[in-house]
Amino acid sequence: MSNNTNKTNQNPQAHGIEDPVFAVPTKLPPNQGIHTIQVNAAREMFATTVRARGPPPTLISTTRPIDSKEPPVNNLGTFLPPNASRVSSKATPVSKPVHNQHQHNHEREIENLNIQVPAKNHNDSKCTNPQCNHCGTVIIPSPVASFPLEETPSISIGDWEIYTTKKPILNSDEIDYYTDILNLPLPEMIFGHNKVEIVNRSKNFKFNFNTIDSLKLVENQKDEIKEVLKVAHSEKWFESRLDKTEDVKEVLKPYDWTYATNYKGSTNLEFQPSEEIQIPLNKLKQPDPILFFDDMVLFEDELADNGISLLNVKIRVMPERLLILSRFFLRVDNVIFKIKDTRVFVEFKENLVIRSYKEQEAKYSDILVKVNPMSGDPRACLRDQNWIATKLPIIKEENEFIRLE
């Protein structure tokens, strides 16, 4: 396993330096104001990616029997990850994989599930999963953070195979190619090769989330576009234009520039709509060990600095089930918020796949008034997807399932 990161313990900031000419800047005291909110989506996403790359210092639940005991629930209605309170204060930094902290008894619990890493049909030469030096067990996608960022980890559990792919943004030739195919100017950051895929060959079932398919659902014909959003200052902008537009001959081909896709994944089988069957949240709240975790952006566009449009997919695989969350997040500054979530849940033994889709939406001004005015930096809240998600009203919800025969 490669680990090319050299650690330095020196602090590059100036805080420790004493100099009469250069007084030391005062630092924000801890626990004041909003400083636990992410600075912006990009930084958060990067930190998430970095975290996802390194194996955890302890395998979360190898010593904890899988039971149905409810984990602690915080006041926001979600539960705390079981490792959050258990990580020792001497936890190792992100990029350093620590094998000696693995406890090598996890085969005991998960052996009979036929877990293989990489997945049984994975081309070995391409698999970059990190492996435990002692037992060969692999938990989390590759810790290799070197350039170019290209990762294709996988895992299989019984007949279920899980693959993820992360690569850099498309190059200009690829962008030209897909622009023609999709008939759409592509988002600024387009991770066109990124993919989360689950396969069950014995049941002939395939399911994946990929970037290109998600963009196929973006409206690009004039008569398709139901609601034409404009940026906040559009009206003023047009007024100022009226008398001096002799050079402006054409309006660019209209398309949904917010890339609001209601993509629910690509699959080869039909799902059946259902009122009764829902994703069993109690099972997902169990502190099962996470055998495989990945988190990736499919595309992102900052809408010429009028907000953000982002499609993110993450997956966690436990011994008996998995969950994928694909979230489309849109903020048009001073106009609107939209969230479109697709969750895919698989119960391996029952060969049951449940997909739930949820749309949330609200006016920008309706959310702005909910921000604590004392926070000092209200815009920071409006960059926090998770906070927004708790504030937006649900406008559409549907559940579907397949029971593989």
Next chain:
Amino acid sequence: MSRVSYECIERLYRKELLPEVTIKALCFKVKEILLKESNVVYINSPITVVGDVHGQFYDLIEIFKIGGYCPDTNYLFLGDYVDRGMFSVEVITLLICLKIRHPERVYLIRGNHESRQITQNYGFYSECIRKYGNAEPWYYFTEMFDYLILGAVIDDSIFCVHGGLSPNVHTIDQIKVVDRFREIPHEGAMADLVWSDPDDENGSFSLSPRGAGYTFGIDVVRKFLKMNSMDKILRAHQLCNEGYQVYFGGLVTTVWSAPNYCYRCGNKASVMEIYNKDEYYFNVFEEAPENSQQWEQPDILAEQVSSNIGFRQNVNVDQLKGQHVDYFL
């Protein structure tokens, strides 16, 4: 002042934060210098042109390592110094110190992110608050942004601007008479110069489907170049995987100087080294190795938050270091 700025530069190369009073003084001093510059400055080769930096401090240092430090190399920066990266404060402070120290060797063009409104949304404002505990430095910096120039002409033949052309601008002289000492407006020539993008499909100007902004095509580029006796246009503003992108058979070139943009795009970056009208090349580079180390600094990790739904209470550093998976629902 130049002695002080020398000491500041030394400190900034080590990525040290300067105190608030120093920021105030530096911004005041650089405004004095910028005030004397025309909206469009005329400069000569050899010069190295740098595109968007976006607060990626280590990558800026990488540029100096590759292209040479000031004043051994002349630099023209095309704007977008702040937002998105982790070290916008350090980047912009270093650049204005260099400008104060070598006013004839460093030129700073204004980008669309050098604006009060944009920096509140994309991280620079938050970073100032985080690093100084108050918004005063942000006020000093954004005041200073109002003085940055809008364009440059190299060797009387290459027109340099952050975004692109405007239907309200036919000649470079028209840019020179714009009142630039103000916040970037939503409309008009000044807005277009920092916002517009080239477009292959349409020869003329097109309206963006967003409801504001233009794209410009090959016909208006040819017309502009002919009217102003220029050879080509050099601009930044758009991310490209290869670090640069050539449009219209070389009439317009994008230079992008933020490798692995937002620390996750995996793209290359470049600076354009110009020796004379016909002799130039792109120096392409990848992200600085320090970028992957910065995440181990506790003060940075402490600001990251778990992406668990609603999991937003104070997260301590140790938790974050250990937390690689996410029990999302």
